[in-house]
Amino acid sequence: MAKPSKLFTVCSLLMAFLFAYSASVQLDDPDWYLWFPLYASACIVNLINGYFFSKTIGIFAKLTLSLGNFLFIKVVLEDHFKGVAGFWSGDMRKKLVREKIGSGLVVTSMFLQLEASSLLSKDPLERKEMEIPRFAVWGMAMLVVVTYGISAAFFFLLPRGEVKFQ
Numbered sequence: 607m608a609k610p611s612k613l614f615t616v617c618s619l620l621m622a623f624l625f626a627y628s629a630s631v632q633l634d635d636p637d638w639y640l641w642f643p644l645y646a647s648a649c650i651v652n653l654i655n656g657y658f659f660s661k662t663i664g665i666f667a668k669l670t671l672s673l674g675n676f677l678f679i680k681v682v683l684e685d686h687f688k689g690v691a692g693f694w695s696g697d698m699r700k701k702l703v704r705e706k707i708g709s710g711l712v713v714t715s716m717f718l719q720l721e722a723s724s725l726l727s728k729d730p731l732e733r734k735e736m737e738i739p740r741f742a743v744w745g746m747a748m749l750v751v752v753t754y755g756i757s758a759a760f761f762f763l764l765p766r767g768e769v770k771f772q
Contacts, residue, residue: 617746618656625649
Protein backbone atom coordinates (compact mmCIF):
# COMPACT_ATOMS: atom_id res chain seq x y z
CA MET A 607 0.00 0.00 0.00
CA ALA A 608 1.21 3.51 -0.76
CA LYS A 609 2.46 5.30 2.32
CA PRO A 610 2.50 9.08 2.76
CA SER A 611 5.78 10.83 2.03
CA LYS A 612 7.80 12.29 4.90
CA LEU A 613 6.88 15.84 3.88
CA PHE A 614 3.18 14.95 3.82
CA THR A 615 3.49 13.27 7.23
CA VAL A 616 5.21 16.28 8.80
CA CYS A 617 2.68 18.69 7.30
CA SER A 618 -0.22 16.54 8.46
CA LEU A 619 1.19 16.46 12.00
CA LEU A 620 1.67 20.24 12.03
CA MET A 621 -1.92 20.75 10.86
CA ALA A 622 -3.17 18.23 13.43
CA PHE A 623 -1.38 20.19 16.16
CA LEU A 624 -2.95 23.45 14.99
CA PHE A 625 -6.43 21.91 14.77
CA ALA A 626 -6.02 20.40 18.26
CA TYR A 627 -5.15 23.84 19.61
CA SER A 628 -8.09 25.37 17.73
CA ALA A 629 -10.45 22.76 19.20
CA SER A 630 -9.19 23.45 22.72
CA VAL A 631 -9.86 27.20 22.53
CA GLN A 632 -13.42 26.62 21.28
CA LEU A 633 -14.62 25.28 24.61
CA ASP A 634 -15.44 28.75 25.98
CA ASP A 635 -17.16 29.86 22.76
CA PRO A 636 -20.97 30.29 22.76
CA ASP A 637 -21.26 28.03 19.69
CA TRP A 638 -18.59 25.53 20.69
CA TYR A 639 -20.85 22.62 19.70
CA LEU A 640 -20.30 23.60 16.04
CA TRP A 641 -16.60 24.42 16.06
CA PHE A 642 -15.17 21.89 18.49
CA PRO A 643 -16.28 18.86 16.41
CA LEU A 644 -14.95 20.52 13.24
CA TYR A 645 -11.47 21.14 14.60
CA ALA A 646 -11.30 17.89 16.59
CA SER A 647 -12.26 15.77 13.59
CA ALA A 648 -9.82 17.66 11.35
CA CYS A 649 -7.13 16.92 13.92
CA ILE A 650 -7.96 13.21 13.93
CA VAL A 651 -7.98 12.96 10.13
CA ASN A 652 -4.62 14.72 9.84
CA LEU A 653 -3.09 12.56 12.58
CA ILE A 654 -4.17 9.26 11.07
CA ASN A 655 -3.70 10.14 7.39
CA GLY A 656 -0.22 11.38 8.17
CA TYR A 657 0.85 7.79 8.77
CA PHE A 658 -1.44 5.58 6.70
CA PHE A 659 -4.61 5.78 4.64
CA SER A 660 -7.80 3.87 5.41
CA LYS A 661 -11.28 3.85 3.93
CA THR A 662 -12.83 4.50 7.35
CA ILE A 663 -10.84 7.68 7.88
CA GLY A 664 -11.72 8.67 4.30
CA ILE A 665 -15.41 8.60 5.21
CA PHE A 666 -14.63 10.59 8.36
CA ALA A 667 -12.70 13.12 6.21
CA LYS A 668 -15.69 13.49 3.87
CA LEU A 669 -17.98 14.19 6.84
CA THR A 670 -15.48 16.74 8.19
CA LEU A 671 -15.27 18.35 4.74
CA SER A 672 -19.08 18.60 4.65
CA LEU A 673 -19.21 20.16 8.13
CA GLY A 674 -16.43 22.57 7.17
CA ASN A 675 -18.29 23.63 4.01
CA PHE A 676 -21.49 24.10 6.00
CA LEU A 677 -19.79 26.26 8.63
CA PHE A 678 -17.90 28.26 5.99
CA ILE A 679 -21.17 29.08 4.22
CA LYS A 680 -22.84 29.85 7.59
CA VAL A 681 -20.09 32.30 8.53
CA VAL A 682 -20.02 33.97 5.10
CA LEU A 683 -23.81 34.46 5.17
CA GLU A 684 -23.74 35.69 8.76
CA ASP A 685 -21.01 38.17 7.84
CA HIS A 686 -22.94 39.30 4.76
CA PHE A 687 -26.21 39.92 6.62
CA LYS A 688 -24.59 41.56 9.65
CA GLY A 689 -22.13 43.55 7.54
CA VAL A 690 -19.27 42.87 9.94
CA ALA A 691 -16.20 42.65 7.73
CA GLY A 692 -16.90 41.63 4.15
CA PHE A 693 -16.00 38.44 2.29
CA TRP A 694 -12.39 39.34 1.47
CA SER A 695 -11.59 40.88 4.84
CA GLY A 696 -8.52 39.61 6.63
CA ASP A 697 -9.16 41.59 9.80
CA MET A 698 -8.29 38.93 12.37
CA ARG A 699 -9.63 41.13 15.18
CA LYS A 700 -13.16 40.08 14.22
CA LYS A 701 -14.53 36.69 15.30
CA LEU A 702 -16.37 36.03 12.01
CA VAL A 703 -13.18 36.54 10.02
CA ARG A 704 -11.29 34.11 12.26
CA GLU A 705 -14.11 31.56 11.92
CA LYS A 706 -14.18 32.00 8.15
CA ILE A 707 -10.43 31.45 7.89
CA GLY A 708 -10.54 28.49 10.29
CA SER A 709 -13.30 26.70 8.40
CA GLY A 710 -11.54 27.47 5.11
CA LEU A 711 -8.34 25.89 6.45
CA VAL A 712 -10.25 22.77 7.51
CA VAL A 713 -11.93 22.51 4.09
CA THR A 714 -8.60 22.89 2.29
CA SER A 715 -6.89 20.37 4.56
CA MET A 716 -9.68 17.80 4.15
CA PHE A 717 -9.65 18.23 0.36
CA LEU A 718 -5.90 17.58 0.27
CA GLN A 719 -6.19 14.62 2.66
CA LEU A 720 -8.92 13.08 0.50
CA GLU A 721 -6.87 13.59 -2.65
CA ALA A 722 -3.85 12.01 -0.99
CA SER A 723 -5.90 9.00 0.06
CA SER A 724 -7.52 8.65 -3.39
CA LEU A 725 -5.16 5.74 -4.09
CA LEU A 726 -7.44 3.52 -2.01
CA SER A 727 -9.88 3.35 -4.92
CA LYS A 728 -7.15 1.91 -7.20
CA ASP A 729 -6.29 -1.73 -7.76
CA PRO A 730 -4.34 -3.07 -4.72
CA LEU A 731 -1.61 -4.54 -6.94
CA GLU A 732 -0.97 -1.22 -8.66
CA ARG A 733 -1.21 0.73 -5.40
CA LYS A 734 2.14 -0.53 -4.06
CA GLU A 735 4.08 1.28 -6.76
CA MET A 736 2.01 4.48 -6.78
CA GLU A 737 2.79 7.67 -4.97
CA ILE A 738 0.30 10.14 -3.61
CA PRO A 739 -0.32 13.08 -5.97
CA ARG A 740 2.40 15.72 -5.82
CA PHE A 741 -0.12 18.55 -5.65
CA ALA A 742 -1.50 17.03 -2.43
CA VAL A 743 1.96 16.92 -0.86
CA TRP A 744 2.98 20.42 -1.93
CA GLY A 745 -0.52 21.73 -1.23
CA MET A 746 -0.20 20.54 2.36
CA ALA A 747 3.23 22.17 2.58
CA MET A 748 1.85 25.49 1.32
CA LEU A 749 -1.15 25.18 3.65
CA VAL A 750 1.19 24.76 6.63
CA VAL A 751 3.24 27.82 5.64
CA VAL A 752 0.14 29.98 5.17
CA THR A 753 -1.56 28.69 8.32
CA TYR A 754 1.40 29.16 10.60
CA GLY A 755 2.09 32.54 8.99
CA ILE A 756 -1.45 33.70 9.74
CA SER A 757 -1.19 32.32 13.28
CA ALA A 758 2.14 34.06 13.88
CA ALA A 759 0.71 37.35 12.63
CA PHE A 760 -2.34 36.97 14.86
CA PHE A 761 -0.39 36.09 18.01
CA PHE A 762 2.65 38.33 17.62
CA LEU A 763 1.61 41.34 15.54
CA LEU A 764 -1.93 42.02 16.73
CA PRO A 765 -2.14 43.90 20.04
CA ARG A 766 -4.14 41.94 22.64
CA GLY A 767 -6.65 44.69 23.45
CA GLU A 768 -7.87 44.92 19.85
CA VAL A 769 -9.26 41.40 19.44
CA LYS A 770 -13.08 41.30 19.28
CA PHE A 771 -14.85 38.18 20.41
CA GLN A 772 -18.30 39.06 19.08
